[in-house]
Amino acid sequence: MIGESRAIPEGGGAMSVAEIERGLARLRANDDGTLGARASVLNLIVVTDEESAEGVARIINELSGRYPSRALVMIADPEEGRTNLEIGLSVFCNTRGGAGTNVCAEVVTIHVEGPPAEHLESLAGPLLIPDLPVFLWYPNGDIPASPRCDGMAALAGRIVLDTGAVEDTEGSLRAVAELVSYEETPAVGDLQWAALSTWRSLVADLFAPPERACELGKIRRVEVQYAPDARSRALLFSGWLSSCLGWRPESASRAENGGRELVFSGPSGPVTVRLTPNESDAALRRVRIFCDDEYTFEVSRSRESTDARSAVLRGDEVVGERTVHLGPSDTGALLGEELRLVGRDEVYEAALRRAVEILGR
Amino acid sequence: MAQTQITPEALRDDRRLPKAPEPGAMVIFGASGDLTRRKLIPALYDLAAQRRLPMEFAVVGLSRSPMSHEEFRDRLRDALEEQRDGGVSDDVWESFSKGIFYLAGDSRKPETYEELRGFLGELDEERGTQGNRMFYLSSSPSLFPTIVERLGEAGMNQGEGGGYARIVIEKPFGRDLMSARELNAGIQRYFEERQIYRIDHYLGKETVQNILALRFANGIFEPIWNQHYVDHVQITVAEDIGVGTRGAFYEEAGALRDIVQNHLMQVLCLTAMEPPVAFDAESVREEKVKVLRAVRRMDDGEVERSAVRGQYERGWVWGEEVPGYREEEDVDPSSTTETFVALRLFVDNWRWAGVPFYVRAGKRMPKKATEIAVQFHAAPHTPFSRNGTEGLEPNVLVIRVQPDEGVSLKIGAKVPGSGFEVRSVNMDLLYGSAFLEEAPDAYQRLLLDLMLGDPTLFIRADETEGAWSILEPVMKHWSESGEIPFYPAGTWGPEEADELPERDGRGWRRP
Known part of the structure; x- marks a missing residue:
């Protein structure tokens, strides 16, 4: 310009x-x-x-x-x-x-x-x-x-x-x-929510093919690694997943490393979401979603790169992967995304309510 | 347990998240050509980097030259590096290029298709492309009918196992009405119209789509967009460049086939069409076709009066002396191919009855400009003295498509002073530069639409035929007469073109 x-x-x-x-x-x-x-x-x-x-x-x-x-x-x-x-x-x-x-x-x-x-x-x-x-x-x-x-x-x-x-x-x-x-x-x-758009899109993409969509009902465990100053993103991410997938908040406990362990009741049993702080340049470092069959879904960002890698694993075998740009996530870019929208963001509000609800348990 | 409560869209039902295309494989015929390297792969790479390509996506290049997958990938990467001047991410390319493959084969031979079908089946297994197929015909147009026929014979006009099959045709869509009909019929023998994506990259341009936004997102223009208020319309698609290295191609095509039949007719449609009820493929294309149907067909006498062609000769453009068309590389020194076309058209419907549309397209004009000028009737009565309104001209609304995208409105305003002198003032509204963000490349937009199954910005069969049928009498008349007027490079066409509006008491505006 x-x-x-x-x-x-x-x-x-x-x-x-x-x-x-x-x-x-x-x-x-x-x-x-x-x-x-x-x-x-x-x-x-x-x-x-x-x-x-x-x-x-x-x-x-x-x-x-x-x-x-x-x-x-x-x-x-x-x-x-x-x-x-x-x-x-x-x-x-x-x-x-x-x-x-x-x-x-x-x-x-x-x-x-x-x-x-x-x-x-x-x-x-x-x-x-x-x-x-x-x-x-x-x-x-x-x-x-x-x-x-x-x-x-x-x-x-x-x-x-x-x-x-x-x-x-x-x-x-x-x-x-x-x-x-x-x-x-x-x-x-919320700029922290705006920063999650790319990650949410990448996670949604993992379950986009029809044969993988059914895995959404089989999620047992989620691990989110985040930088200590990105706790808000990690909590909103958990709130988003649980509100979209209809998980009911059950309990929240603090972990020794300063993280949180959240337990939800999902359609096919309990779901544990572990939020782990991680000394990293990346606000969000990795999201791993484990299903109760052999599938694992993963989005991760390496320390030095602005790219993110998505992968689908069956057991230890990588059955699909791609690398993409995460796009800019500086304050200007995040504010820009917020200025694009008019009207209430119901998905954000649902994720926020759910995050606050689980913290109160 | 109640796993069925979770819908597949559970995570995607969110306006912040873009719509994701289904998995699929894109087969490019003529993959060793320029278009693949310069446009298709860069557009797909950008889509991949911007997270718009599904993980389960593959590109299969098909062409005659023998090459390994790796060699093909390297060639594409080199071309991309050259284009981006180093701005290619190793990790993104690595991940994207794992889905790029190459098959050497003769697209005329049935066995090529057996091999292709088998290979695509393997990709379904290995990369999860799910039987979805896109066939991109970027080979020589003369091969289009054969490729379509072979695909049909091989049963590849349907996706595998419930997947989709879509076919993309690059312009030119035929050479005239008859060949366009033959081509359409040939394709439609095997593919249904909803599977066919005829691509005119002009429609992928943000600035062209903005014509629709300007007309249909603003309530103030439509009420005066008709014969009650509009005196005439001028559409100009001017280039300052010559034919360059495309002499051989241009000798066969000419301005009428290269620009008027597609780009210019599309701009005419977008300018004159009725408001579509929805921005979807059928609603938009139906309204465009109605315009083409309403354009008055010319008889021989009318062609004489309302169609002008021209060819540039040596002249000066932007301080540089440039050769005439007949001096260009691969051009016949006695060629009568037109490099300029001007037409006076009428759209015979309720909205536009009696309003002439003066349209022109040419090469080696003084500058590059695409614009639509809508000139309104003069005020029916001016209460001011004649002396005071000498400088006053009718209102003109100019939609500039490129460059400097925007709108200008010429309005009358009082000159400050004690008398009542009124002069015309141009008010410029450069909405294109209000938003400085780079618009996505036209191919990027169109390839994404193709993958999402949205043909709104692609051309329907009856649009191609409608456009040809308007031009048919002109082509016939011109083919029978060997005379072609000349214009010096760097001017707005031959003198004969000026006479078109002058005979009606009007004149071309200078873009």
Whole structure:
């Protein structure tokens, strides 16, 4: 992607909505006096902190090619006693369109301290482009309260969270499950769930041929190896398998290595899911599914490669295998997948509920 | 116990997960040719890397040159490396290429098919391809009828053990109406229409599909997309390149067969068709065929008035002097093959009655451009003074397919000042560059559709015949007259082409 970033740095103090709009339009103007067209498919509000702001800005620029948007980056510090508002504007203009035409995406960065930081919706609301969907992203693991209590959540059509961004993964999953239980909550997405799409697709592919589909009913044991900071993915993966395959949660126990052993009651007997942390670069390292006949299904990722290998084994004999690209799984790519969707993700919600349910046993 | 409660789709019933094709084997006839190396294998490799190919998938290349499986794989890998400049993953290639095989054989001989059938049976056993077969005919078109017949005779027009059999035909779909009918009848003798996938890669292009999105996903265009509001339509498919090394092929084909019969007619269909009730194969193709049926057939007199051909001679394109067509490699120095075609067509139906469609396609035009321009009637009355509206032209909506995909709308706007001067302003909406993500290659899209059994973007038999029957009188008339007008390379065709719209009081727009 070819593009250039243009900015009016922060420090202008408080600006009115009209001044911000004029400022953005000025930034879109090219040297020759022509105006870069503004292409927008969505509004993206990001609630973040000082340390993450730079990374967030980079991700927004990267995503502007696929999801040209108006992004509002809110950096709030309500603890600060004195009210302070700083606004910075930037546009990222892509020039691939040819014919010398720019198409620009816009970023408004709002630093807010003191009491207004408790009312971010009053700043974000007037800056949204009308008639376009609103996505609200919390990159740092924060989880909003119900929209009834949180004005920002009430602005959004979809809230994007990250249950893997905090130490207390299980608490985070519980809080998200509570959030989605409110009727007025908009659609909720989770970057940890987005990261599972490829793995879920690879596992589903293993059982796609009709003669293997019947093995789904014969699963006895599942092993998931994950990096310690990817516990949320491992739990959501287990929740997904069990909710899709109709396994009832029975018990959960902690293993010595910090992992978990989950027991479900499946259609043909108990199913054990063992989650094992593994020092690995790969968030998910391996999923193995053992059936009560001789079949084993496996998806694994090697340490150094971004490829994944799927295999079907009968006893020790490999009867099918393939290697594929896992695709990018950086935060930008995962956020991109979330921005693709509108409406509630019922499969996620079912997996989340099941994961929380088994943790409570 | 209650194992039957779990459906095979239990894990797949999820909008985030893409639809997965069934296992299957793709047999490529003419596998040593260019298309396999340049298009088919790269597209399949990308599908494999992107997790869209099932584990139980095989490619069998068939061709006359003797080669081992390994040699065939190496050749394909070399070509891919060259194309991707090193961007080939060893692990993915290793896993994908294990499913690539090669059979040397003469596609005219029945014994080749016995061997092929046996080999595919072994693949069903070893790689789990489950009796599903795709036959990709990328050999010389003259072999198509024989290959189809041999496949039918060998019973390979059906998959094994309940699997499917599908056959893919590359264009050209015949040379004229009669040969197209013969080809279709020959294929349909052994394969049902639902098994036949005629491929025109143009339809696999994202930008071409966007014509449908623009028309049918937006409520504001359809109400004015008819003779009440539209004065005329211009469709241009222009290339700036010459015939290059394809002289021998082009001598046989010409612009009418190479571009107009397929690409240009498809664009015409997508522009003029009624809204299909669903985006599925039968609904979309039925509406396209209705357009072709409605295009007025020309008699000899009409061909004289409404069809122009031309051939480029030496000229200048983008600062470079280029040879004339007759000077090109493998071209007869007295050739009368057309490199440019312009037609005035009418679509005789309720929507388009009386609206001319001026269409043109040519090589060595000033630039590469594919676009559809819909010119609307002028405002019936302007309340402003004549002096103030001199610069005002009727509204034109231009759909640019390539390059710079997007829409332009020419509208009248007031010039700032104390008077009331109105001028035309072009408003550009480059939706193509709003999304910068690389669109998938057309072959990648179409091969996936083939594996998923979705023929929406493939051509039905009656479409090929419909297109030929429109052009039949033109080909006949031109074959009887040896005269061909010339145009200098780097211009928009011969002067005669300008006369087509000028006679109706209109003019070609400059793309």
